[in-house]
Amino acid sequence: MIIESYINNGTKVVTISGEVTFENSKEFSESLISLTDCNEHIILDFSKLKYLNSMGLSVIIKIFSKVNKDERKLKLCSLNENICKLFSITQLDKIIDIHEDLDSALNSI
Amino acid sequence: MIILNQISSQDLIKYDEREIIYSKLEKLKEKHSKTLILTDFLTTLLKTHDIEKVSSLTMKYMLNVIGTCRVRLVRKEAQRDSFAHYTHENGEISKKILTRDGLGADCFFMYCKKVYINKGKYAFIAVPIKYEGENIGAIIFEDLDLEKVNTPFLELFVLPAGLAIKNCLLQQQLLKEKQIIEDQHRKINDDLQHARKIQECILKIGLENIEEYKFYGNSFQAKFLCGDFYDYFEKDDSIVFYIADIAGHGVAASLLTIFLKQAMLSVNRNIKLNRNPERYLLELQKRFKELAVDNNLYIGIMVGILNKKTNKVVLANGGHNVEPIHIKRNNIIETYKLKGVPINNWDIQLPISYETAEFYLHKDDTLLLLTDGITEAQSETGEEFGISQVISCLKEGKKENFTGTVNYLMSKVRAHTNDSTLKDDISYLAINHSS
Numbered sequence: 001m002i003i004e005s006y007i008n009n010g011t012k013v014v015t016i017s018g019e020v021t022f023e024n025s026k027e028f029s030e031s032l033i034s035l036t037d038c039n040e041h042i043i044l045d046f047s048k049l050k051y052l053n054s055m056g057l058s059v060i061i062k063i064f065s066k067v068n069k070d071e072r073k074l075k076l077c078s079l080n081e082n083i084c085k086l087f088s089i090t091q092l093d094k095i096i097d098i099h100e101d102l103d104s105a106l107n108s109i
Numbered sequence: 110m111i112i113l114n115q116i117s118s119q120d121l122i123k124y125d126e127r128e129i130i131y132s133k134l135e136k137l138k139e140k141h142s143k144t145l146i147l148t149d150f151l152t153t154l155l156k157t158h159d160i161e162k163v164s165s166l167t168m169k170y171m172l173n174v175i176g177t178c179r180v181r182l183v184r185k186e187a188q189r190d191s192f193a194h195y196t197h198e199n200g201e202i203s204k205k206i207l208t209r210d211g212l213g214a215d216c217f218f219m220y221c222k223k224v225y226i227n228k229g230k231y232a233f234i235a236v237p238i239k240y241e242g243e244n245i246g247a248i249i250f251e252d253l254d255l256e257k258v259n260t261p262f263l264e265l266f267v268l269p270a271g272l273a274i275k276n277c278l279l280q281q282q283l284l285k286e287k288q289i290i291e292d293q294h295r296k297i298n299d300d301l302q303h304a305r306k307i308q309e310c311i312l313k314i315g316l317e318n319i320e321e322y323k324f325y326g327n328s329f330q331a332k333f334l335c336g337d338f339y340d341y342f343e344k345d346d347s348i349v350f351y352i353a354d355i356a357g358h359g360v361a362a363s364l365l366t367i368f369l370k371q372a373m374l375s376v377n378r379n380i381k382l383n384r385n386p387e388r389y390l391l392e393l394q395k396r397f398k399e400l401a402v403d404n405n406l407y408i409g410i411m412v413g414i415l416n417k418k419t420n421k422v423v424l425a426n427g428g429h430n431v432e433p434i435h436i437k438r439n440n441i442i443e444t445y446k447l448k449g450v451p452i453n454n455w456d457i458q459l460p461i462s463y464e465t466a467e468f469y470l471h472k473d474d475t476l477l478l479l480t481d482g483i484t485e486a487q488s489e490t491g492e493e494f495g496i497s498q499v500i501s502c503l504k505e506g507k508k509e510n511f512t513g514t515v516n517y518l519m520s521k522v523r524a525h526t527n528d529s530t531l532k533d534d535i536s537y538l539a540i541n542h543s544s
Contacts (some may be wrong), residue, residue, distance in 0.1 A: 021532065022332075022357070029405075051485075053533075054356035058405040058455075065456045082485075082493075090409070090428045091450050095459055 003031045011109050012040040013102065017048035020056035029059045036063050040072070043105045047078035057086060064096055073097070077105035146173050147265060154269050160277035161204075167238075167270040168197045171248060171263065178253040183215045184238065184246030184274055187281040192216075192246075218247040224260050234258060238267045240275040301333040301360075308335055308363055311370055316512060319348055320417060321472075323543050325512050328536040329482075336362030337480045337536035338369055345382050346417050349373075349389065352478040352538050353410040354429065356451075361406060369408060372396045386412040386425035387463045390452070393427070394461065397452045407453035411478055420470050420542060425463040427452050431479045432496065433466075436514070438473035438544075440507055442500050472544040475511045477503070482533035483518075486526050494525050511541040 001018035014035055020028045036042050044060070046052075052060075060076075067074040077099040079087065087093045099105040150170040157163050168182050182195045192212055194205045209216055218225055218235035225235040232255050238246040248267065250258075317324045319341075326339050336357060341350035353369055355362040376392040389412045397408070411429040415422050424433055428451025432444040449463040470476055479499070486494040499518060506517030515537060522535070 025357075050491075054354070054407070054409070055405060058356055058407065061455050061457060062404065068457070086430055089426070089430045089448050091448050091459065091462060095457060 001028060003028070003035065005035050007040065008043075008106060010040060011043055011106060012036070012038055013043045013045055013106075015045040015048060019051040020049070021051065021053055022055065025053060025055040025059070028056055029062075032059055032063060033066075036067065036074075041074070041109050042067055042072065043075045043077060043102065043109070045077055045102055045105075046080070046083060047102070049083065050080065052083045052086065057090070057092075060096070061092070073109055075099060075105040075108060077102050143174055143259070143262060146170060147262075150266060151269055154273045157273065158277065158280065160274060160281065163270070163273045163277055164193065164195055165197075165202050167248065167266070167274075168195060168202065171250075171266050172197065174262065174266065175250055175253055175258060179251040180248065181215070181251075182246060182248045183212060183219060185244075185278060187278050187285065215247060215249065218249060219244050221247070224264060226255065226260070228255060234260070234263070236263050236267050238271045238274065240271040243275070245271045245274050245278075298333075304334055304360070304363060305330070308366065311367065312338070313340065318543075319343065321543055322348065322415065322417070322470075323511070323541045324350070324538065325515060325541070326536070326538040329531060329534065331482065331531040331534050332359065334360060334363035335366065335534045335536070337482065337534040338366040339478065339536055339538040340370055340373060341538070341540075342374065342377060344377055344414075347382060347384065348415045348417065349377060349386070349412070350415065350478075350538065350540060351389075351410055351412040352429065352480065352536065353408050354480045354482075354534070354536075356407045356409075357405065361403075365402070365406060365408065368397075368400065369393075369410075382414075384414050384416060384421075384423060386414050386423055387465065390425055390427040390449070390463050391461070394452050398454060400454070402454055404454045404456060407451045407455070409451045411447075413476070413478075415470060415540065421467065422470050422476060423465060423467050425449065425465045427463055431481050431484055434477040434479070434500065434503065435468060435470075436475040436477060436503055436507075436511070438471060440504060442503055443468075444496070444500070470540065470542045472542050475514070475539055475541045477515065478538045478540075480534060480536045482531065482535035483522055483537065485533060486522050486535070487532060488525050489527055489529070492525075494522055498525075511539055515539050 001020060001024050003014060003016050005012055005014045064074050075097045078101055079098060087098060099108065153166060154163065157166060164182055164184060168180050172180055180197045184193050186193050190209055192207050194207050196203050219237060221237045227233050232253065233249055233251040235247055235249045238248060312328055314327050324341050328335055328337050336355040339352040341348055355365045372393055376389055380388055380392065409428040409430055411424060411426050411433060413422055413424045424445060426447035426449035428449050432446050435443045445466040447464040447466055450459055450461050484494055484496050484499060502518045502521045503514060506514050508514045508517060
């Protein structure tokens with residue numbers, strides 16, 4: 001799993017590649033929480049993420065809570081079918097903004 | 110007299126010169142042999158990893174250099190305030206373990222900055238053994254001719270001795286720590302085995318009949334303990350059942366399975382049956398919030414109530430991400446895609462809602478509940494098993510009894526993963542209305 005980030009027009013885009021599993025969920029949590037501890041709006045780009053486990057979902061929720069409290073925005077984009085299903089079944093897509101691609105997510109900010 | 114008259118003065122000069130040369134050669138020979146001893150000492154020390162051998166080698170080699178006398182060596186042991194005390198006498202080495210107080214004056218020599226020479230009646234030389242400034246030990250020579258001792262040469266010996274002893278002490282410490290870790294690991298494993306047995310005791314594994322309904326369930330953990338759980342129990346004229354997948358693995362998730370079992374039974378006792386499984390989820394959510402566990406932990410759960418009189422089933426989904434599968438008697442398979450919020454302690458404003466489905470479990474129908482360890486089981490190439498393949502397997506594997514069908518599905522999952530180690534827990538609960 002690789003996590004990278006860059007700034008695009010004042011928005012921090014964080015790209016996660018690979019899989020979030022039980023083995024690397026702690027590393028995922030620490031890295032993502034650290035990267036998103038900033039002043040910018042955040043977009044999590046899942047275009048290269050193949051699998052997100054239940055603990056990974058908890059991390060996303062934790063970040064969403066923090067970002068919300070800071071009155072910033074969190075968007076997700078490019079979710080694959082399984083990850084999309086996870087957010088849909090748990091009804092998290094009702095409160096977390098999910099976009100089909102990065103451009104759409106950037107335009108929404 | 111005649112002989113004396115025959116020796117010339119030139120002969121005398123040549124004799125004197127020869128004596129000087131012989132004397133120089135003797136000195137060179139002695140120095141050379143000591144250098145050879147030192148080289149041999151270094152070479153032998155490099156091959157020795159045993160601290161006792163290093164200690165005795167140091168004494169023997171240095172004795173060779175000094176000559177016959179009494180020698181003793183003191184050095185640190187791995188244990189705090191513990192010192193090894195060796196005495197070499199008449200070719201034999203004896204060892205004692207002493208505390209700092211027991212060392213007496215030898216303790217002082219350990220902390221000397223340089224060689225200590227006592228020229229009195231009881232002459233001795235004490236050479237401290239150090240490693241990068243740390244006081245490792247000391248070697249003390251008694252009953253010797255101080256005139257013949259080359260002190261700088263002695264100091265050359267203790268340098269590698271200090272390094273070798275320190276190396277052995279560090280190795281001992283490492284082995285000790287490794288042993289502690291291995292012991293703790295073994296204990297943790299034992300504790301986990303016990304915990305696993307407790308989990309197995311509270312899980313209803315295998316086939317059970319409740320009137321004309323058969324319940325068939327099993328659970329396989331990926332790691333030591335399982336984060337999946339299922340249960341079923343009667344409530345008046347109904348049977349309440351559920352399957353759950355707790356986020357994460359390990360001790361925390363497995364402990365929550367115990368909470369889940371007890372909480373659901375407690376809700377069941379206190380609730381007035383209204384055949385609405387949502388009520389169970391709402392009560393469970395309330396109790397989970399009161400538990401105030403880490404918000405990383407949450408429960409995805411599918412609850413159902415089966416009315417034994419009417420065969421009607423009502424399902425409600427609390428965030429369980431595998432759709433229930435209804436295998437009908439005519440081999441038609443239907444799934445119910447339901448959404449719902451998991452049982453959680455999240456710090457977000459997420460409106461609680463649980464979608465429901467209603468249907469009838471006619472004779473010969475089977476309702477199959479799975480956890481995502483089955484649908485997400487991966488092959489060696491990373492391909493997931495998937496719900497479509499589950500349905501295909503259930504169709505092609507339709508056996509005389511429903512347990513055979515479920516077993517067929519599980520064999521296909523195992524084949525898909527090539528029987529490799531599970532990445533996630535796998536559980537199923539099948540409910541059949543027998544004909």
